[in-house]
Amino acid sequence: MRVGLLYSRIRRDEKLLLSELRERGHEVEKIDVRRQRFGLTEAPEAFADLDVVLDRCGATSRSLYVTRFLDAYGVPVVNSHETARICADKVENSLALAAAGVPTPTTEVAFTVESALDIIEDFGYPCVLKPVVGSWGNLMAKIDSRDAAEAILEHKETLGHYEHKVFYIQEFVDKPGRDIRVLATDGEPVAAMVRSSEHWLTNAARGAETDSFELDDRARELVAEASEAVGGGLLGVDLMEVGVDGDGADDYTVHEVNHTVEFKALDDTVETDVAGDVVSWLEDRVEVDG
Numbered sequence: 001m002r003v004g005l006l007y008s009r010i011r012r013d014e015k016l017l018l019s020e021l022r023e024r025g026h027e028v029e030k031i032d033v034r035r036q037r038f039g040l041t042e043a044p045e046a047f048a049d050l051d052v053v054l055d056r057c058g059a060t061s062r063s064l065y066v067t068r069f070l071d072a073y074g075v076p077v078v079n080s081h082e083t084a085r086i087c088a089d090k091v092e093n094s095l096a097l098a099a100a101g102v103p104t105p106t107t108e109v110a111f112t113v114e115s116a117l118d119i120i121e122d123f124g125y126p127c128v129l130k131p132v133v134g135s136w137g138n139l140m141a142k143i144d145s146r147d148a149a150e151a152i153l154e155h156k157e158t159l160g161h162y163e164h165k166v167f168y169i170q171e172f173v174d175k176p177g178r179d180i181r182v183l184a185t186d187g188e189p190v191a192a193m194v195r196s197s198e199h200w201l202t203n204a205a206r207g208a209e210t211d212s213f214e215l216d217d218r219a220r221e222l223v224a225e226a227s228e229a230v231g232g233g234l235l236g237v238d239l240m241e242v243g244v245d246g247d248g249a250d251d252y253t254v255h256e257v258n259h260t261v262e263f264k265a266l267d268d269t270v271e272t273d274v275a276g277d278v279v280s281w282l283e284d285r286v287e288v289d290g
Contacts, residue, residue, distance in 0.1 A: 001286050004029045004046070004053040006066060006077075012264045014056050016275040024279065033062050043073035051286045053077040054234075056260055060088045060133055063260055076289060078282065079233035079259045086230045087259040090132045090168050093230065100229035102222060103242075103253045106171040113153045116167035120149045126172045129153075132163050140201065142172065173253060175240040180213055180252070182237045183263050183274060185281035187227035189215055191272040193265070210269040219252055226254045234278060236261030 003026055007014055010030075021028050031046045031053070038044065047053065053070060055077055057063040067081035079087075086092045097104040106123070110116040120127055120143060129152060131139045143149045156164045178196040182189050192215050195208040215223070223237045236258035243250030267274040 001051040001283065002027045002029065002049060003282070004031050004050040005056060006031050006033055006053055007056045008033050008058055008062060011058070011262070013262050016264070016267065017054070017056070017278065020275040020279045024283075026279075033057055033066055036066075038066070038069045040072075043070070043075055047073065047075050050075065052282065052289075054282065055079060055084070058260070064088055076286075078285070079235070080231055083231035083233045083235075084259045087235070087257050088133060090130055090256070091166070093257060096229045097226060097254055097257070100225055102225050102229055103251065105173055105240075105253055105255055108169050110167045110169070111165060113150075113157055113167075116153050116169060117146075117149060119167075119169045121146070123169065123171055128170045128172050129156075130168050130170060132166045132168050170255075173240050173242070173255070175242075178208075178241075179255075180219070180239040180241070181266065182215065182219070182223050182239065183261060183266055183278075184223050184227050184235050184237055185278065186232045186285075187224035188281075189220060189223055190277045190281075191266055191270040191274055192219075193269045195265075210265050212270045222252055222254055226257050230257050230259075233259065234261065234281070235259060236263075 003021055005014065005018060005028055007030065018028060029046060029050065036044050036046060053075055055063055055067055057066060063084050067077050067084050070077040071081045086096050091109055094104055094107045108119045110119055126142050126144045129141045129143055141152050143152060153167065177198065178194045180192060180194055182192040184190060192213040193210045194213045195210055197208040219239060222239065226237050227235055237254060238256045238258070239252040239254050242253055263274050
């Protein structure tokens with residue numbers, strides 16, 4: 001098959017995918033989104049005769065617009081624009097999970113400091129304030145007091161961009177010092193890991209320790225439901241354990257589903273050939289769609 005790999009920077013994740021695709025004899029067109037021009041009716045030449053485009057743009061804005069253009073041109077793209085749109089915005093993400101009945105942390109949104117403070121007081125301390133768009137744990141705040149809430153909300157209100165005036169507030173989930181990242185293809189888990197840290201943020205990008213994780217039936221069920229809720233594709237589903245005791249978790253809550261997901265930390269942690277499984281899924285998908 002002819003695969004277009006859309007990127008703005010070739011990270012280790014993309015190198016793993018490129019190596020696997022080429023080893024299997026597939027023709028790969030590396031497409032640097034920074035060098036492309038997108039008109040309203042005709043696809044750029046770089047996208048001609050491709051069986052599928054794999055969106056690996058690191059920047060959310062580029063991913064959203066390019067996948068929208070490719071949809072308009074009729075060029076098959078993974079993930080779809082609709083999936084990218086839902087996953088890129090935490091409000092859309094939470095609404096999709098809730099509508100599908102997937103357990104997710106209690107969340108409320110406000111547009112003024114006064115209303116946001118009312119939510120925070122109702123939730124109690126601590127609670128969490130997140131940007132509606134962002135990754136790697138950037139600009140997330142655990143709020144432990146009224147003074148901290150007032151200061152953080154004031155800072156966000158003065159930052160200027162309208163997204164900072166959308167106050168996305170979530171209950172603080174007392175997870176057991178770790179969360180779970182699952183890489184899934186159309187809801188089928190490829191591999192999973194736990195990310196553990198003494199800090200309340202447990203992102204691998206922030207130095208959390210990782211270890212492989214064996215999913216139970218309930219976790220698998222929630223991964224499939226969360227994937228379907230956002231439109232499917234190649235996704236990173238993040239879960240937190242709830243009611244953990246010596247026998248494991250009573251249940252899980254899904255706090256986020258990620259598109260253009262990074263998997264290098266997962267690949268280093270598990271025995272699974274992550275890139276190999278992703279390419280196998282891509283081959284099957286092209287065969288079915290073709």
